[in-house]
Amino acid sequence: MRQWEKALIGPEATFRDALISIDSTGAGIALVVDCDRRLLGALSDGDVRRALIKGAGMEDQAIGAANRKPVCADDHQDPATMLATLRAHSLRQLPILDRGRRVVGMVTVEDFLNIPVRTNPVVIMAGGKGERLAELTRDTPKPMLTVGSRPILDTIVGNLAGQGFRNFWLAVNYKAEQIEGHFGDGSALGLNIRYLREDKPLGTCGALSLMPRPDEPFVVTNGDVLAKADYSHLLDSHLQSDALATVVVRDYQMQVPFGVVNANGAQVTRIDEKPTQSYTISAGVYVLSPAVLDLIPKDAFYDMPALIADMIARELPVRLQRAEGYWMDIGHPPDYAQANADFGAVFEG
Structure with a gap:
C-alpha cells in the first residue's frame, strides 16, 4: 500500500x-x-x-x-x-x-488486485540431471518432478508470475524437450518464456553467458528450490542498494548426534549433549545487475559460488538478504518426500 x-x-x-x-x-x-x-x-x-x-x-x-x-x-x-x-x-x-x-x-x-507488472527477467536454472534422486529422474528432469499437484517448475513459475514477473529464461539441458514441450513460449500462461539451451552442463551459473544482456537487474533461482519468497521485495531491496549481486540466505541448523567433548589438554571441561549448530546458507536465489554478466566465462562450466568469490576478490559489492519463509531444496529422496508432504499446507492452503 x-x-x-x-x-x-x-x-x-x-x-x-x-x-x-x-x-x-x-x-x-x-x-x-x-x-x-x-x-x-x-x-x-x-x-x-x-x-x-x-x-x-x-x-x-x-x-x-x-x-x-x-x-x-x-x-x-x-x-x-x-x-x-x-x-x-x-x-x-x-x-x-x-x-x-x-x-x-x-x-x-x-x-x-492490482499487482504491478515487473519487466525484470527471471532466470531459472533447470538443466541439471538430478542424479542424487536416482530412479526418480531417470526419465524426468528434476524440475519437472511432480510435487503435490504439479511439477516443481510450475510452482516456481506460478509464484513469480503471481508477483508480476512476466519475462522468463529457462536454462535447460537434461531432457530439455520435456520442459520446452510443457511451457512452450509461455503465451498460454500470459508469459514470455525463452530458453538458454546448454549443449553441455554449464553449472549453476554458466548458462547466464548465453543470455542477451538485459537493461535491468534480474532474478536467478535454481529450478529445484521450492520457496515462499517475496521476489518483488527482494528485487526492490537490491535496487535500493549499491550492490551488484544480492544473495538470498537462510539459517540452517544441524544437530550433532553425539555428546561433544570440550577439553583443555587432557582435562575434560564440558560435554555438550547433541548440540545444534546453526549456519547461514545460500538459498539458491539471487539478484544480479547486468554488469555481472561480464564476469561469466562464455560457454564454460561455472558455478554461482565461483562468481560470488570472483566478485568478492574484485571488491565488488555483494549483499545478502535473509529469507525466513518456507524453503526446500529438493536434492535427495527424503527432501522430495518432505516437499510432497508439505505442499498442500504451504502452497495450496
Whole structure:
C-alpha cells in the first residue's frame, strides 16, 4: 500500500485525528504507534464509530478504543501468506511489523488486485540431471518432478508470475524437450518464456553467458528450490542498494548426534549433549545487475559460488538478504518426500 505512513498516529492522537488519518488513506484503519513506530494498537473506522456512540468526544484520546492486539504480518512473509492471513481473518488491511514490532508497511486486499507488472527477467536454472534422486529422474528432469499437484517448475513459475514477473529464461539441458514441450513460449500462461539451451552442463551459473544482456537487474533461482519468497521485495531491496549481486540466505541448523567433548589438554571441561549448530546458507536465489554478466566465462562450466568469490576478490559489492519463509531444496529422496508432504499446507492452503 502506498502512503501507508499516513495511517500512523501517536498515542496522544484524538478521535478527530484518527478519523482524518483513516480518511486520508482510504484503508479504513489508523495505527497507533510510539515515537519509534512500535505498534501500540489499531483503530478501525468501526472502533471510532462505536466509541463515539458510547459517548466519547472528538477531542478525546483515541488510544483507549484501539485494538491492542491486531492481526499483523511479519516483514519476512511473502505476499501469498499475507493474502491467506487477510482471508482467514476476513480483514481488509494488515500492518507489517519488523522483529522489533515497528510498523514498516501495510497491505490491503486491494493491493493484491492490482499487482504491478515487473519487466525484470527471471532466470531459472533447470538443466541439471538430478542424479542424487536416482530412479526418480531417470526419465524426468528434476524440475519437472511432480510435487503435490504439479511439477516443481510450475510452482516456481506460478509464484513469480503471481508477483508480476512476466519475462522468463529457462536454462535447460537434461531432457530439455520435456520442459520446452510443457511451457512452450509461455503465451498460454500470459508469459514470455525463452530458453538458454546448454549443449553441455554449464553449472549453476554458466548458462547466464548465453543470455542477451538485459537493461535491468534480474532474478536467478535454481529450478529445484521450492520457496515462499517475496521476489518483488527482494528485487526492490537490491535496487535500493549499491550492490551488484544480492544473495538470498537462510539459517540452517544441524544437530550433532553425539555428546561433544570440550577439553583443555587432557582435562575434560564440558560435554555438550547433541548440540545444534546453526549456519547461514545460500538459498539458491539471487539478484544480479547486468554488469555481472561480464564476469561469466562464455560457454564454460561455472558455478554461482565461483562468481560470488570472483566478485568478492574484485571488491565488488555483494549483499545478502535473509529469507525466513518456507524453503526446500529438493536434492535427495527424503527432501522430495518432505516437499510432497508439505505442499498442500504451504502452497495450496
